[in-house]
Amino acid sequence: MRKIAEQIVKKRVLILVLATVLLVPSLVGYIGTRINYDILSYLPEQLDSIQGQEILDQQFHAASMSMITVENMEKKQVDRIEEKIRGIDGVRDVMGLGDFLQTMPPEMVPQDLRGMLDNGVCQLLLVTFEEGNGSDRTLKAVDEIKAMMNSQMFLGGLAAVINDTKMLIEQELPLYVAVAVGLSLVVLFLGLRYSVAPLIFLLGILYAVLYNFGTNIFLGEVSYITSALAAILQLAVSMDFSIFLLERYDEELHKGLTSQEAMTEAVVNTFTAISASSLTTIAGFLAMCIMDLKLGTDMGVVMAKGVVLGVFSAVVILPALILVFDKPIHKHKHKVLIPKLRGVAKLTTTHYKAILIIAVVLLIPFGLAQKKTDVYYNLLDSLPQDLTSTAGTQKLRDEFDMPTTHFILVSDQLSRPQMDKVLEGIRTTEGINSVMTLDKFLGAGIPEAMLPESIRSVFSAGGWKMIMANSSYTSATPAQNAQISELENRVKAIDPTALITGEGALNRDLVLIADHDIQMVNIVSILAVFAIIAISFKSLSVPIVLVAAIEMAITINMGIPYFEGETIPFIASIVIGTIQLGATIDYAILMMTRYQEERRVGKVRRDAVEHAVYTCSSSILTSGLSFFSATVGVAMVSKIDLIRSLCGMLARGALISMTVILLVLPALLMVFGPIVEKTSFQFLNKKGEEH
Template sequence: MEKVYRGILAHRRLVVVLFVAVALACARLVPLVKVNYDMVDYLPPEAQSTTAVQLMEEEFPQSIPNANVMVRNVDVARALVLKQQIAAVPGVEDVMWLDDVADVAVPLEAQDPVLVESYYKNGNALFQVTVTEGEEADAIAALRNLVDAEGAGNAVSGEAMDTGQMQMSMIEQVMMACAILVPVIVLLLVLSTSSWIEPVLFLGAIGVSILINMGTNFFLGGVSFVTNSVSPILQLAVSLDYAIFLLHAFAAERKTAATLEDAMARAMKASASTIAASAVTTLFGFGALAFMQFQIGADLGLNLVKGIVLSFFTVMVFLPALTLCLTRAIDRTTHRPLLPSFKNVGRPLAKVRPVALALVAVLVVPAFLAQSSVVFTYQNSLPDPNLRPGADTLAVQEEFGRQNAMVVLVPRGNVAAEAALSDDLAALDNITGVMGYAATVGAEIPPEFLDAAITEQFYSPHYARIIAYLDADYESDEAFAAVEAVEQAAGRYYDEFYTAGQSANLYDMRAIVSVDNVVVAVVAVVAIFLVVALTFRSVGLPLVLLLAIESGIWVNLAIPYFTGTTVNFIGYLVVNTVQLGATIDYGILLTTHYLAHRRLQPARQAVFAALGETFPSLLVSAGILASAGFALALSSAIAAVSSLGLLLGRGALISLVMVTCFLPALLVYGDGFIRRTTWRAGFFTGKGGGTGAEGGCGNGGDGSAGHFTSNNGGAAALAAESGEGR
């Protein structure tokens, strides 16, 4: 590999030019990447609501309305004109109003009041609009302009409005997250480095890999809105350490190497395996998301895996070349260390070690049970009356009730069964109206006698479509109970039926979450256990490390249960693996240094020395990851993204506490178990039995193992000073 390293350095200018060119090309592709805002597309193929949506797309020309347009103070004639104007808006596929289900030439007072008031009430007209997928932002903006021209108080609401709002605000929210995160990262890097320009190198290297990752999504056909919002921030926060590892190794090698090229080649060789080990643990944590039935996990997980791989190659190829090109600038901008020395941080941490052990022992079981009982939310937006989208939604609900449509597809041919089912649905709680051929036109009228424009709303060649309107929030106990009742009613008349709609989709999501949570957690734990076991050639150490990190995860996820708050299910599912994959490196870093010292001195002294050496790196890494999480939480109005950000930010800090307080206690008090379950541990026994030659500590998740400089005498002096050796 050394020939490869030296080849990269010999052609460093060409390497820099190629990476920058690829990054710029990918930056041009980023705006062209399709972003999918429809959560239904990520339901598993076997979910019945997924089948229902596919059948409707194949069988029926008209889609389910996904937007509501309310215009106040209009008569029927003006409403019919507005209907035509709405239909002419680019991006609008279809518009449904009263004239589609009733004869508006007949006095409205003589018609079914429930049916009429679903579309026209107190002089206000409510149009049900279908907006083309992918064109929501422009169409909703045009619809708002149209209704605003008719007067004040008019509104546009519905699923398409929510999607359009996310489309319009996505770039703004990502930029806001970066505006919060980047200054914090720069500050942390300035404090932890010795050159003013090094933070620019770190951010430049990872920034190039992020651009390449985002741009190459174009060739994958697109990504979900969650991936588009979260992936760049997480990639930056998680992989920034790789650049820090390499440049720290380079700084150490410069002290003894004859030339800059020699120093960088040796630094690349020394840090490659440790950066790879760090990347692999993170990669397996993210990769576990691909095992979710809810396929948004695979979308995010595989994108993050791609990002980690790209970050690894960027740091190992582009960053060394760039650093050598800018070595003079680095040397001219050096400054004294700004962070205080943490070599004696083990002294105060030693005092809290027994307390941490006892506290976690008391909390871990209740936290494990509580985190499995957290109440989830499944929507990504809730109406905020202080903003136009929320005000419009509440205005429509106040005038016409909640517009929650649920579709039931049944085999065509049995008109009597359709009529009976429609009657049963109309009698259910929270069902305010039913629209189907039997309910709207009448079972006694043969479809052949009517115009195709009327019958095709209800019949396809193979299926009949019945729409039930629920007076309940999309996500509520009442809505989910109604979904169950509708399915039970359909099951009385048909062996084959399908349901779709917001509440039906959310109902399916709820059923999937409990299974996904267990599967993803098990896959991540097993994969990381194997990686850590092979890294340290130990069975006990991966158990100790996973217990420390998993305990932090359980405490993090249990907090919403004890505070009585809800958590978006995507944030919950994703953070379970992201926190594990991203923060297990903290434990690996501390353990690597601990094992190196443990071969030379007793456990307490080894922990004291390891904490002194690794605490700055742990503080910076956790600070960056926590800042990334909180930046997402503060900047995003999307529930899945903000929930994930809050959990991740809090989880990074909890993991830091676990690694610096709880893990050292496990290493000290479990020393005998670790020694017996680690192959050729070579631990110091005080009888001359421990030698570095026997050590099997391996490489951890941090490049600092490659330039470990503490010696036995220095460590012993620290231990004696702290009293840890007693």
């Protein structure tokens, strides 16, 4: 590593030139990476709901659908609107009651269909799209539909929800970055003695962020959640590396070394020091890749890649930047306003028993509360209530009592008696208020062939019959999830090959998968971090102490929403613990490393703990507050509850982890220090023996 460090210092100008040149393809890659706004598209392909979506798309050409409620409008005007919508690129068809009346005798149109599409005050238009709900073509078509709407029209459905999400993210993303950068600069200015250093740090991290987003093009696309959070988390996590490099560089300069010699030593020591902490962060993020919901892979890969590139920037690009701007950095100084906590250091060793008792007393209620925190899964719940999709969905609920429509696919080989049983089972399921299928059009003795092709193709294709069942329950609620399970039991009892899909079924599967993912991700992330710390410290007890401290912070963080009466997005319950563990375990590693160093130079345990807290407190405060400021800023400005909740919980988690490491971890070392030292390989040398 020393030879590499020497080359980095020697060729610093060339490194900066090449690093800057690489920004060009990174920008091209960033622009060329598609953003996916449809979380449901990350569900596993083997699910019945996903297979059903595929059949709806390939056979019925109805995988994506929106509903337009038209209020108090004459038929001729509605017909003109239909024609305009049909002419939009990406729209496959538009169907209202008038279309059925035009293609068949009025007496053959079922009463259920009439009531479903026209309640006397409002008419309902079903818009089907050529591609999926989240495709660029569909979202553009929704934009055009919204542009032609007036005050008498209300657009609902999943495509409209995704379109509104896209609109908000595109509006807010630049604001996220600006607020995160601005608040991080404030914290760095308070925590560092050099006024110019925060700008140099951010410049170095900017290279890593742009490289990360540029290389996402090899993934094809990333989710909007990843896109919104990755840069903020990369900024927060990578700041530790930058602070450590500059502090080590100054330390070497004070020894009398030249700037180039000092930077060589700083690069070598920085890489050694951050290797373990960066690996734990990477492992924490990669743990999300085991999620059945492929959104975890999306987030995990991008964030882990960001940490790798952050390390690269800290040991290659940032050293070159510091050397180039060495004079202005060291010329402009000010008093450090984030102090070392001498009083806290004394407190932790004097009252460590009381601290541990308080920690245990807090842990019990928060641990119980964590399991009772309410979670929501419906995308609509994360959006402001004044958007097109929320107003449209509310109108569907108010006027037609159909916030959700299930699409039930059964074999077209079922006999008429079997089909009657299927329909009866659906009709009598609690919460189903109307059912529409091809059989509704067929009276006694009327063969299917007599129906117009335009009607038959809507309900029968590719060996399947499609049944539309309107539910009075809202998607992703316990009532509707139970309803879908009941429908599956009844329909599959007659046709085992039957499939149920639609927004409700997709969200129900999301609930089931998320519950499984929460347990698996937490277990894998803890085991991965445990293993890395165990190898780094050559100890089985050190990772137990460090992980226990961070897990306590996570438990408190995840339990707070229950006491606040807050409902959090499902993704928070899966990823918050993993991200908080990966991002803040560094604080614990820093404290343990310093404690080990103090013991090795001969200090007794109490003095070693006290000095470790004192010397690490400023770095932990600066790093933790940087993490807090970057994420809390986004939480303050975002109108999307999913993003606001995630960032708010991450910000709170940074403060809680910081507090636990400064208070509880030292208390743990006071109690379990002897066990740690005896169960770790060469934790102490001869100078470190107890006096």
